[in-house]
Amino acid sequence: MSRRCQLTGRQPGFGKSVSHSHVRTNRRWDPNVQTRRYWLPTEGRYLRLKLSTRAIKVVDRDGIEAVVARLRARGERI
Incomplete structure (x- = not known):
């Protein structure tokens, strides 16, 4: 499983x-990446995203519709 956040792009840090x-x-320092399931009312389906805990707060603040629009504008397939 890739330890990378789909929204913020957070990934493992390396050191000694x-x-x-x-x-x-x-x-390595792994980010706290969680798999979350969100309901997309405009499409009538659930969406499964791998998000860091900071990105989960962004989704709570901005809403799932705005976050999905931002991901699609970046060219990510959802």
Whole structure:
């Protein structure tokens, strides 16, 4: 499963873990991506999106119709 938000584009960050002895190993910081299902009343169907928790707040604030219009304007297939 791709750990990428469909709305904000958030994806994993990469870096190093540094131990007490200062040995550096690779690690990654995954965004908190959730699969959410929204009802699209204009199309009469449910829509399944993979969104970060910040993007879920954007959908709550702006509404699913505005978010879908923004995604389609960007050229993303929904």
